[in-house]
Amino acid sequence: MRAKLKWEKSFLKDMEKEEGQEPHPHVVILPIPAQGHVKPMLKLAELLSHSSCRVTFINTEYVHTTFLSSVDIHAFSRRFPKFRFVSIPDGLPPDSPRSGKGIFDVLFSLRDTAKAALLEVLVSLRQPPTCIIADGIMCCAAIEAGEEFGVPVLAFRTYSACCTWTYFHLSMLLQEGEVPLQDKDMDQLVTCISGLENVLRRRDLPSICRIDRVDDPLYTFFITQALAMRRASALILNTFEELEAPILFKLGSIFSKIYTIGPLHVLSNVRIKDDNLTTLASTKSIRWQEDKGCITWLDSHPPKSVVFVSFGSLVTFTCEQMLEFWHGLVNSGKPFLWVIRSDSIVGDDDPRTTLIDLEELAKDKGLIVSWAPQEKVLAHSAVGAFLTHSGWNSTLESIYAGVPMICWPAWGDQQVNSRCVSDVWRVGFDMKDGCHRSIVEKMVRDLMNDKREEIMKSMEVLSRTAQQSVKEGGSSYFNLEKLIEYIKSIHLKKL
Known part of the structure; x- marks a missing residue:
């Protein structure tokens, strides 16, 4: 009162x-x-x-x-x-x-x-x-x-x-025994979510479903928030x-x-x-200064020739994962613009040393920046593919710009988004749960060359619809x- x-x-x-x-x-x-x-x-x-x-x-x-x-x-x-x-x-x-x-x-x-x-x-x-x-x-x-x-x-x-x-449906996933996911066949379809029963596999469920016990506090937190919502x-x-x-x-x-x-x-x-x-x-x-010089770098490349690589503002990597992406990108033969934040690399190795090494190796092959004006980059004519964490903002920005995606989701909603990109909207590939250099190389080559025409048919329709909306x-x-x-x-x- x-x-x-x-x-x-x-x-x-x-x-x-x-x-x-x-x-x-x-x-x-x-x-x-x-x-x-x-x-x-x-x-x-x-x-x-x-x-x-x-x-x-x-x-x-x-x-x-x-x-x-x-x-x-x-x-x-x-x-x-x-x-x-x-x-x-x-x-x-x-x-x-x-x-x-x-x-x-x-x-x-x-x-x-x-x-x-x-x-x-x-x-x-x-x-x-x-x-x-x-x-x-x-x-x-x-x-x-x-x-x-x-x-x-x-x-x-x-x-x-x-x-x-x-x-x-988090509570239902518990009731149906789908969660916890530990020791289960991750490629099995989840049939208890109406409307998505033929879409989501267990590995495509939100990352919070990858728990060890039914009373996991993070899982309980999201159930409580959904009920309040x-x-x-x-x-x-x-x-x-x-x-x-x-x-x-x-x-x-x-x-x-x-x-x-x-x-x-x-x-x-x-x-x-x-x-x-x-x-x-x-x-x-919020936290990083954009490197606008990367736009000038893109200006020097032919249309649809560059792979843009960015995993958002929160995703982190081990040095081993970074190197797998590095080798896959280099082996694909495509120039790349790669966003690596100062806090991207975690683990026992000194991240500064790893980042300096990658920047040195990137000469004549690509450009590494700490942050980029993503909307402008995706709208640039030189960008032909987006290697992304499948955050929802990034997914929408890529669809609007008409840039097909290779998805490497880390947590949250990203697992669901990447499945929709690959199997519902068919505007990219889903690379979840692995980043071996051979897979990275193959997906980049497929998206930039071999399977591009097929993917772009879907993307062009979806992009026009987004623009009209x-x-x-x-x-x-x-x-x-x-x-x-x-x-x-x-x-x-x-x-």
């Missing part, structure tokens, strides 16, 4: 400040602190702000500090005067690792601390929020806080519809209807309102096309309009 009273006083002050005008809808956005999640949610936040919503975007203190150092916050504030960044602690010591498997420690810590931190933010707001848009992996904290304050929560799942549907008033997905229509229909059995608004990285550019896109915070990397009149463009209308309808009910 004390918190609600404070809200009412703040609301009256805002009304006076607006000189009798109705205040704009106020949306609070809560992502998990990983680049692949922050980026699409920030794209949506900018789109909502562009449509005259007030936005409060909540990062963890760690992300807030590192991310905003790369953003011209004054230019951003001039562009989006109703947009505010705030931060909450993630509950971990400053020197705790937050990449690689360290992200799981962050999730467990936020599970215990996020609700209280979110409540503190909500109480401090001058204008009460119209709604909360929370990452699907933050739904427990958001739903509980939202219910306490009478604020509806919309779940934004930054995964594909196929993977989102799979996560709603069912209480959300709507589901937002960074996908487009034409890509995943059958599974979207299945998700309709859980959510009465589903808004597919992807590929968000393009929809943002389309909707904010008349403005200076360099002021958008969503175009910035974000244009005015397209499915994602229309669904964003519907989402904005829904948020405004919630706001009007509160007045």
Whole structure:
């Protein structure tokens, strides 16, 4: 009651400040602190702000500090005067690792601390929020806080519809004995997920299914988040209807309102096309400085001749795995642009020595950079294939650009995505659970030469559909309009 009273006083002050005008809808956005999640949610936040919503975007203190150092916050504030960044602690010591498997420690810590931190933010707001848009992996904290304050929560799942549907079956996978996967035939089809019974093998299930015991805490965590997500008033997905229509229909059995608004990285550019896109915070990397010189390097290569290699912001490798990829790429005879982060290599060997050795070996064969402007790279005419970890943002960016993929998934949703790329949409190859140099070489050669024509037939159709979806009149463009209308309808009910 004390918190609600404070809200009412703040609301009256805002009304006076607006000189009798109705205040704009106020949306609070809560992502998990990983680049692949922050980026699409920030794209949506900018789109909502562009449509005259007030936005409060909540990062963890760690992300807030590192991310905003790369953003011209004054230019951003001039562009989006109703947009505010705030931060909450993630509950971990400053020197705790937050990449690689360290992200799981962050999730467990936020599970215990996020609700209280979110409540503190909500109480401090001058204008009460119209709604909360929370990452699907933050739904427990958001739903509980939202219910306490009478604020509806919309779940934004930054995964594909196929993977989102799979996560709603985690309990069933336990009941059917599919999980744990230990000592099972990994190529056996999983038949208990309706709509995907002829698609997913055991090895294609999300990485959290690779557990040793039924009470694994990480598996339990995701079951709990999926259960909380069912209480959300709507589901937002960074996908487009034409890509995943059958599974979207299945998700309709859980959510009465589903808004597919992807590929968000393009929809943002389309909707904010008349403005200076360099002021958008969503175009910035959270932790790494982009090497824009790689675009000049690409300019010197013929069309469709280069393999772009990037495994995202969290995936790590042993030195042995790196060398297998290296030999496979070199043996393929194709030039490559390879992103290797400073924290990519783990293990007993000195990663700096390995990276220096690889950079020296790469001369005349390829280019290694610490980070790249991925959307620009994929759109470059010289790029003919993408060796990727199959993160959902990367998958959508590749589909939109029409670049076929070789998928080497590591964890999370990536196993599901890579299976869909190879066996549902047929726009690439799935190389999960192995990276021997001979396999890497063969897949690069097949995708760039022998089987390219077959793959490109599917990719060209899918790419055109993705491009159409974000244009005015397209499915994602229309669904964003519907989402904005829904948020405004919630706001009007509160007045």
